[in-house]
Amino acid sequence: MATVQTTTLTDRKAIISGLNDEQRSAVETTEGPLLIVAGAGSGKTSVMTRRIAHLMNRGDDVDPWNILAITFTNRAAREMNERVEQLVGEAASDMWICTFHSMCVKILRREAERIGYQNNFSILDADDQVSTVKQSMLDLNYDLKKFDPAVVQWKISAAKNELLTPREWKRAGRKSLIDSVAATVYTEYQAKLVSSNAMDFDDLIFRTVDLFLTHPDVLKLYQQKFRYIHVDEYQDTNRAQYKLVRLLSDRHRNLCVVGDSDQAIYRWRGADISNIVNFERDYPEAVVIKLEQNYRSTGTILDAANAVIQNNSQRKDKRLWSAKGEGEKLAIYAALDQSDEAVYVIAKVQEHVANGGQFSDCTVLYRANAQSRAIEEAFLQAAMPYRIIGGMTFYDRREIKDVMAYLKALANPQDEISLLRICNVPKRGIGEGTIRRLLDFAHENELTLLEAMGRAQEAGLVGGAAETVQNFHTLIQGLHDMQEGMSVTDLLQQTLTRTGYRDMLETSHKEEDQNRLENIRELSTVTRSFDRRRRGALADFLAETSLLFDTDKETGKTDNAVRMMTMHASKGLEFPVVFMIGVEETLLPHARSLDTIEGVEEERNLCYVAITRAREKLHLTYCAERSLFGQCQLNDPSRFLSEIPPALTERSGADLQVQIRWGVGLSVRHPQFGVGVVTDLAGSGDDLELTITFSSRHGTKLVKPKLTRLRVIDGQ
């Protein structure tokens, strides 16, 4: 069966060329469980892809379809696919190199009937999830002010990540009020999903595990198929994903996981670090290989990263090193405020470009999306090309969601959630009351919402309302019936025209609606490319797009612009020049992570991830004064900054205030009281208190420099 090997790499030498000893041994240790502890930038993707090539090349009976490689992001999956293809050619297309979620969709599409679903099931996006939870809570007469649907949704998601059914969740342990509410809502929510023939992201994993547990024959099939299993970013797996991997690998036990617990930054999302920590306990025969040589960053950057991460407790000792040489020192800039911070970034980017660099070499990393605004404004003003990665994405846009909801409703007529979203968009006069009546009628008679709409009069609707609903039903039914044999692009066009959606935007005079039209046009280029690749299968198109984040597309572009993204979004990427902005207490570490040690340590991991993105030069900035949500804050520099050995850094900036020697006679400017002169000193350190005489209007005040933004006036 080894005839499929159209391998472009023919011998072992080529596969292992350029690898260090550890990497080579990771590539060649193919049998049994293997844990690769891969530090940042240690070439793990290279190791994974070559390992797969090696398996193909061994000359025994391993077939491409015996290979499974699971990643978390589409970007990682695509990258790995490309690189494997370069190594083994055509054979790559028979391997499963995909994300957890797309793997589960593939399996569930085949086996849906076995677990009470149809194979055209819908997939809810994050928004659908919250609105469905909300709907469930309304049905159960919960006060939405007392219990936040988003929190309830969060809890349900957490339960699913732990593979807990509503009943088990209810039973499990001590519960606060919101937990018991969530448990009740969970039941209702799940019933809604099932009757809509829909799954949320968490279900994709959960249901697959469920399928395997209840259908040993199916499990056996996949266990036999996947002889060699690889899991990337293993530190980010949650309980459900762990179970899934365990089940799949149970037969051959050729499980290779790659991860780095120092880069675990998704615990708040259910990622369970003990999965990687306990790997050796789960698989006593496991081989562990550490990759500590970093091929990305300068020695200085790595020293800083090592120094910071060392402050975390309970980590396995690991020390990244580089053969790249020392490189430049880290630049730490103390800004006065956000605009000063932005000006610094702009100046340094311009400097880099003036020295022959590209804008696209530079990336600005921040902790929270809200921070991007100040930088963005400054970039606009300075006419600096930039591109924001993440944040509001293409598929988050309302018009895209609306249109996708139409398509979802056409692919899966049971999809109540999508139908509810679009039945009155554009406005047709189908309001709250009408919907209520239809839903009640549907439930009483065990009909889907769409079916109920087809019997508007029976449902008790009268006159205009009945007619509108009936018309809507005819509209959807008509579109549904025509989809057979039609390309997704054509169906999209028909939908836009017949539903009046396009018309609604075209006749609008609002500028944002023109943008929306533009976005919809963009969507049809997406459908066209899908149609070119694969004909028909609307459900496949929908699954593909709902599992695909816009960020994935963006990073593929090579336009010459400064990138801006959150530190989370930067994981797995690398850039020659990195700016970490807002390296302040309450931002990094974030105020909401301060109450637990684990919280702070995860923030430190995030800091470590951000630092290790930089190849050549790293800038860290913080502001003495930051206005957030219109309020002025005085933040201390991040504790993580003080964990970096001073010898590795070069400080600059306005605020060297900590070192200012306060003395009588010094002239200062106070943000409220204006210019004044220090007339007395009391206390020391953080408690230092100055007596300052301002203009006669304000008189003499006691001021703590620690708490107030004072500027020393030069030339005095």
Added chain:
DNA sequence: ACTTGCCGCATTTTT
């Protein structure tokens, strides 16, 4: 049924 205005709130978010 739809529009307007006010209040409150505001991490990170691979899928």
Added chain:
DNA sequence: TGCGGCAAGT
């Protein structure tokens, strides 16, 4: 500071 959700008004 700016957006989204909700309640009162047309």
